Amino acid sequence: MISRIVLTTGLLLVLIGLWGMLTHRNILRIIIGFSLMGTGTHIVIVAIGYVANGTAPIIDRALSVSEAISRAVDPVPSALAVTAIVIGMAVTAVMLAYAIRLYESKKTLSIDAFTESKW
Amino acid sequence: MIRRHSIIVAIVSLGLVFASLVIGYTEQQAARPLAESYIRLVPQELGAPNVITGILLTYRAFDTLGEIAVLFMVAASVGLVLGREGPPRGVPSEDRPGEARPSSEIVQTGTQILVPLISIFAAYIIMNGHLTAGGGFQGGAVIASGILLVLLAYPQYQPNLEFLGITESVAGALFVLAGIAGLIVADGFLDNRILPLGQFGAFFSAGAIPVLSALLGIKVGCELSVILERFRP
């Protein structure tokens, strides 16, 4: 049940990010839209890894291996989430770098100003 | 107006697709076979209690290596794009906010107190990655947060980019070298069993995972710091 809520939240966040990305003219806001979308995706990843009544997949005195198999959340999506987050951050950094250059080139951040090439 | 409507239609349609996902979703009642294998294998074969770290630094270490490459490339890309690799561009001084106004004493004092703590915390996260929640990436990010704090508090502070660059290069190369060692000593590229597995749950255990974790932490910390530095006006 709980993971369904998380999943819904993640997907909603993706939609909100997309909405922001498509409606806002300001490049920084567009980048924020992308970040929201990325975060939504990460939440979806986590939701997918959830196992009913799960706990962290760390084997110690509190959680034996046999117990973990029935009770630990899926470690794979968690591992993937780490990678996905790093990559998301990387992409955001590049976008911001370009946003700076775009601003320097035209002194504006409106996406509508950057339509040099067409047809 | 047409544009706005078409955006609405697109988002709503995508929402319907997503709705079908939510409706079709059933919560997992037990671990999937692959996950189950990992939960068995990581403690047993790799000697690491934290299954996720085990996956990240051995079974999917190739991904991790790729991620380091991504971060490394971002640092280079941002450098290329913002043109900060060579001598700094001639930016008029009035365009540089912060040069005129140093941050307040509160921030500076807070930074002085916090940065050592942050560093220790980062080291803890990095070094205990194989035992408990944490790992190189997380710790590296914490390191970078410390650097960010320093940059905010002391706008004039110039981190030693050369040092950071060499460190990240060496850490990356060592990571690859550890991978090659796996080829020679253990069962394959990036195998963690190049060092003894040690006692399960001990600090020095899980083969090369703590070492890799440390390298990763150092590298990520350096890279994030370099990226932050490049973004400074």
Next chain:
Amino acid sequence: MVESLLHPLNIFIVGLAGGFLIPLFYRLGKSWTAAAFVLALAAMTVISGYGLFVLLNGTAPIEILTGGAKPPYAINLRMGLAESIFAFSVNLVALFGAAYVVRERYGTLLLYLLLVMGIQGMVMTRDLFNLFVFLEIVSIATYGLLGLRDTPASLSATFKFLMATVLASTFFLIGTLLLYAVTGILNIDELIAKRASITGPIGFAALIFLLACLLLELKPFPANGWGLDVYETARCDVAAMISGGVSAGVFFALLKLLPLFEDQLELIAGLGAMTFVFSNLIGLQQTNAQRLLGYSSIGQVGLLTIAVPLLYRLNADNAMFLVVGGLFINHLFAKVGLFWLAGYVGRERLQDWAVLARRPGAILTFGILIVAISGLPPFPGFWAKWQLVMSLAVGDLHVWIAIVLVGSLLEAAYMFRWFSLALNSPAEADGVPADLFPIFGMALLLVISGYIAGKLAGLAALWAYMPLAAGLVLHMLARLPSRMQCLIVLVLVTVGGSQLILELSGISLLFAMLLLAGGLVVSIACLARTDHRSGFYPLLAVMLLSLPALPRATTSLEFIFVWELITLSSYFLILRRTEAAAHALQYLLFSLAAAFFLLCAFAVLHTQTGSVSLSALRAAGPDSAPVFVLLAIGLLIKAGAIGVHVWLPGAYAEADDDVSALLSAVISKVSIYGLLVGTYVAIRSDVSLNLALVVGWIGMLTTLAGAMLAARQDDLKRMLAYSSMSQLGYIVAAIALMSHLGWVTALYLAANHLLVKGILFLVAAAIILRTGKRSIVELGGLAGVMPVTFTTAAIAIVAMSGLPPLAGFGGKWLLLSAMMEKGWYGPALMTLLATFVGFIYMARFIQAIFLGPRRATHDALTEAPIPLLTPQILLIAGIFLMSFFPKLLITPLSNAIDPQFASTLVWQGMSLEMIYGYWNPVPVMALAVIASTILFGLFWLLQQSGWWATIANVEIGGTRPSLYKGFRAVFTTLTPPWAGALWGGLTEATTTSAERIRILYTGNGQTYNLYILYYFLALYAAAGVRHLWVAVN
């Protein structure tokens, strides 16, 4: 030890370690960085090359394991044959391309290195999430490299590119995770094995998300404005890597995951088709070089996207290898070369590429790249397209064949137009001579891979390459004096040509001899020019040797190969005169269209008979009518039949004068040979008779229209060009008779036309050389100053007109006999009519040029030079031989023709006896003369009475009109320019639609993202509808 050093895992170790260490090397010094960089690239090339070598020797695919565990626990990669080919070719390109970046800052070097490694990761990885990581490595390296150019336009374009690709890769991430949610698997092999378990809304959405990302990364129409912008504005070498390298990685990912998309194969192919056709359509309107290359890149990838799913559906594994490998390698080398060339030229607008005009090396390379990218021989794209069409025909996917060929034609149109612009109006060559070496490298790689692909496609015969080898020899001798080169060509062609025809017999032998001897004799005229004709002689050698090679072809592949060689070499020969550029392009496009029809015909034949041998034409069954129709359409286009003749006058008239003679006299016979070969099939199929009659009528209409058009012309060469069209019409009609007599006639007429038109075009060459005039009305009375030329022209005219005693008479007579024999009274009547019209323009030719008053300025003219007269005299000797010893030709002709026309033919002096009946030439002759007289008189009466002036609405005025003016008015009325209007309208409609469609590309990055979203939604809906459809049924 060597084995482990050359293990493909080391590609990644070298790439990553090299990338990480480059900053350290930088501290040591710039040359260290460069050395390490090049060394790393070279190491990757060697490793992948070794992998390719090992795999070609039949080793099992090389597994690359990581993490000390087996898949699916740990990530694994694999280098199979396909992977090694992709990796090796990308590495090669990257190594050559290193020349452009090696002097850059170290950040660029490490991004470049990691980009190349990332592409190979995408190719080799067998883990879905790892594929995502490599996709991101590639993307981020691209983002960084795009920053190398920081004009406002390129910054904007890069940001659009960033937004679009980030959105697409988010789709990939979502898809991967949803797939994991459904199956619990990330390993690609396992996912494919458990394809059936990917069900439910999540499984479906997962697949669509993945597919959408892969397709979007390949820049599909219409959601690809961002890709085009980047191609347009990026630095050329970066654009080259995106077009060749990055696309290769993404495409291979699609190839790898294709088994997952088994339900969407047609959808993928359809989207590929949309991209292929529309990109090439819009490309027609493009004036910016790099953006044009962008359209072409996107189109090429679209073609791959058509081919792969369809071949997968057909289980055509062998074909898949050649098609995908050929198309990919062709695109990679040619497009990368072109992008680099764009960097070398440094001009945005296509017109400005004329700076290349004075650089033979660059032009040669440009030509090779253009020919390759258009999918023409001898480059890999040609073989791949051949194989693709053959395979699609086997699967009865005819619509797809049409799409592939239409798109290819559009692409050839803008590519070759671009090439002619580069030759046009040679501007000052002021560009900085940058490094051409890597571009040469690409051209060389294309040649090598083309040879290999040809072998794979089944062209093992070395003789097929003889024309190209001769061209190469001549190219190396380009420094020699012009006449020396010409002599070498003649010697080379004589020797090589006789080698080619040594083993031939029957019709093939006759035609080969005809083409070889005709080509050689007419080419003697080239000795008349002493100026340095850059590139002329290599092309001449290729063409002259291709001509006798055509009858040598025994398979349809060889036939098309040689056919295209003739087309290309003659196109480039025509193009040598800059005024001819537009006509040359027309010539090429119609020729290509003709070749495509032939290709389709052979593909259908292959499907029906399972053979690619030309002898299958004789074995065709009654259902092979489509084969004949396709062949006939193609060959009629090439022969310049009425309606599709629009290319002919311009090409013949605007080429160099000696080239015109070759075109009209010799090359035009190529289509006749094809028609003869192709007609075998018609004899076997049951609907043949009606079709043959149609072809016969087309032939006769062509003859009549050609004659009337010729009669209207004032331009010397155009008149001869239309006359050619007219004469070819006779030959076509004769072939269509499909009787023994008809074929003897056709061959006889063909030989006669070769001799006659060779002479007449050389006469024209002589007149233009001496007077500098082409308009008949400006000439006159030249018989006095150029008596030899006048004599040869007069003899040729008599021989052509069909007056006794020369060969033309025999030809006409044979034709009429054959038509009467078949009961073709309509065409026979047309023959008489056309003969009459022919008399008019031929009389005018002699009268206006050689007789009448001479202009004072022409009094001092001298006779034509010896090199122009020699071939004429030789040809006249041929005419006399044919006229007075017809048995010499007719007997072998009769024997050569397939014995299935069971009849014999005896030629006795001037009379002809056949077993079908007895025909006396005298009545026929008399009939012809009487008919002509009646028509002539009738017209004279009409004109005298002034009726015609009113009917034809011609202002004759108070002066007494000359007879010719009246005729001219009639012919003008009878030959309305419908064909020109039709083709002009088609061109207009094409360009207009291209102009309309490209409005889609607004330039706004946000809009492009909306397109991407809609692209996904459309994909989801289309796949969903299909899914439901299958579920319901």
